[in-house]
Amino acid sequence: MITxxxxxxxxxxxxxxEIEATGAFQKMAxxxxxxxxxxxxxxVTRGQVNAQELYIYExxxxxxxxxxxxxxxxxxxxxxxxxxLLDRGSFNVEILDEVAGYIRAPVEEMRGQM
Numbered sequence: 263m264i265t266x267x268x269x270x271x272x273x274x275x276x277x278x279x280e281i282e283a284t285g286a287f288q289k290m291a292x293x294x295x296x297x298x299x300x301x302x303x304x305x306v307t308r309g310q311v312n313a314q315e316l317y318i319y320e321x322x323x324x325x326x327x328x329x330x331x332x333x334x335x336x337x338x339x340x341x342x343x344x345x346x347l348l349d350r351g352s353f354n355v356e357i358l359d360e361v362a363g364y365i366r367a368p369v370e371e372m373r374g375q376m
Contacts, residue, residue, distance in 0.1 A: 266302070266360055267328040271318040274352035280314070283347040286340060287316060293336035300327025302365055321365060 275283040287306045294304045302321045309315035322328040331337060 265324065267322040267325055268358040268360065269318075269320045269322075269328070269355060270358055271320075271355040272353070273316045273318070274312075274314050274349040275316060276347055276349055277314065279347040283316070283344065284308070286344050286347060287318070290336060290340045293334075293340075294331070297334065297336065298327065298331055300324065301331060 273283075284306075291304050291306055294301050300323045302323055303319065304321075305319045307317045307319070309317070320331075322331065
């Protein structure tokens with residue numbers, strides 16, 4: 263059995279910093295896609311009820327891929343670049359246990375691709 267590592271993170275953007283914050287997440291998503299083959303999914307979404315909220319859903323093929331992600335240069339740069347863009351008091355992250363589901367591959371062929 264394959265044990266995927268799934269993380270769900272929630273951030274709240276600082277008012278007036280939404281364009282910079284979403285740009286930082288777009289840059290981060292591109293870096294993850296280009297440099298982390300062990301990341302199977304990296305989706306950044308914005309709340310419809312509260313547009314200040316961003317949710318990041320990540321799926322890694324194993325613990326090693328997840329650990330490597332946290333140590334990348336682009337992750338370190340992302341953390342520094344978003345210090346004034348995100349409300350760290352609202353930050354929440356959870357590692358999730360798989361219950362059921364699937365990931366379609368390749369994601370790029372899906373409608374509404376990230």
